[in-house]
Amino acid sequence: MSQFADLNALRTACLTLPAGSDAAVTAVRERQRTLTKPAGSLGRLEDMAAWLAKWQNRPMPRLDQVDILVFAGNHGITRLGVSAFPPSVTAQMVANFSAGGAAINQLARIADAKLSVIPLNLQTPTQDFTEAPAMPAAEFLQAVGTGYDAVPTGCDLLCLGEMGIGNTTAAAAVAAALLGGDGTRWAGRGTGIDDAGMIRKRNVIDAALQRHAACRGDPLLIAMALGGRELAAILGATLAARHLGVPVLLDGFVCTAAAAPLAKMVPGALDHTMLAHLSAEAGHRILADDLGLVPLLDFGMRLGEASAAALAVPLLRAAVACHTGMATFAEAAVDDRA
């Protein structure tokens, strides 16, 4: 595996994060004061322009190249009946992504973004984490490294998402281990499981928390024991984006839970990310609040596959277009203030 020889190498990469550019933020704020609009009247669009500039380290943010990465993984715990859909659907949906028939294909087109789908050893699910860690360390590091290496050169904005039948259970287990609480607090309906399935899902989370209690306090071990390959890859891609100066749009509950261990290791580790959407999945609000992530959208979506991240891209394009394209009061000969 190219990026991380062992957990300590990964830990070091997580603990040595570059800061964004305060000078770029200052430049954005100075220009905003001159544009033909009442001060602050573009609201969050102005903050979005400043955020892009900060993490792109450019006084004028740009979105020439937007990339969407969707990581796919399979989960040993699906044999315990935690999903409304069979695990065969993960590979079938990857084929659907390739054929252009999924929601993310349509949304990537509207976002004018390049979609890449990265299946992670789908034929061999992770281990059932009620019995063993989801992944041995080498496998975890490989998945993190795959995500790390997947961030394209020249990327101005990275949208992250996932596909994996069973992965809202993994995400809930990771969130519970990081933040506290049990299956009842964190389990949601996922793709639409029934009441009996919800009970199974809660029990699986509780059993997993008990089995891996020794991981508590070590976010990377939690990601390894209770996560999944696609969650590990999202962690790796989020980390790479920080080191490469690429702002990130996080998608939904699974994506947020996948990146959360970074924030639990280093405060501010997710400052280069924005949350695209507040998922209908039960635990997402708790997790987003804890991480200080304020979603751009609240549309009751719960699809994953980077759908909400792609949906939010035009909002960022709008922020950049206003910031870079508007005339100043002087240029337009508009009177400033009475």
Add this chain to the structure above:
Amino acid sequence: MSQFADLNALRTACLTLPAGSDAAVTAVRERQRTLTKPAGSLGRLEDMAAWLAKWQNRPMPRLDQVDILVFAGNHGITRLGVSAFPPSVTAQMVANFSAGGAAINQLARIADAKLSVIPLNLQTPTQDFTEAPAMPAAEFLQAVGTGYDAVPTGCDLLCLGEMGIGNTTAAAAVAAALLGGDGTRWAGRGTGIDDAGMIRKRNVIDAALQRHAACRGDPLLIAMALGGRELAAILGATLAARHLGVPVLLDGFVCTAAAAPLAKMVPGALDHTMLAHLSAEAGHRILADDLGLVPLLDFGMRLGEASAAALAVPLLRAAVACHTGMATFAEAAVDDRA
């Protein structure tokens, strides 16, 4: 004036609204059940597709032609010091729209929408409505008719907005007269007025409500006495869109207040509209809640000029793209449910 010979003719047009197509909604819901995603997992995007189909009267909604209309007007009450900017800015911003330098120009480009700006007799402000009705009936009907006639042929979605120094005061006065409450309840900071200006603004609203108390209970008379030409034109365009089968995106506080008289005349008169954004302007939440409008976005914007309506267009494009472009479970050979 072409459309409305007198107030009674306008009243008749307001009271004879076509319903949307329930058959189109049924067709959308049936197709949504077959698409490769868990049922309901695209959340509000699914409702948006159904809403477009209903008011376009088409089983497959489309957004081939999106039009943005920005109406501009000047207000007699600006002489009372209710705005942070001088009234000269209205015409200057219209020139800025023509030159492509305003926020709406950039946002229209991102929305792939055609922008039309319609100035309404800017050189002659409406009357100071603390002393007289803002407009005589003939002038009001002319502005409504201009808006009515401005809806382009072939339009699939109409974004409405305004420009008019002083018009948050007019909007607040209209909202207060329609819903109750005084200047303290309805006045907001507008373009950024200071505390002394806020007191003047509240007093202007209270004086106007007292002078035109006889209009209470007649939404059209309220729009005439307390509104403005650009608000009247928005009312006309919203009414025309309903008669022509065109869904509407309302922008912010002024735009919502302009359309509100329709809803107060006929329940459901704004069912063919969606609210793009919850404005930072104080009264907007009260007004939106009263009208049952749930905003798509909450970005703290307060610019007007159809900026938030344009910003929301790609969200509707995403809804249409998913609905029309996704594969079905059968087409993609994806297993449905366990």
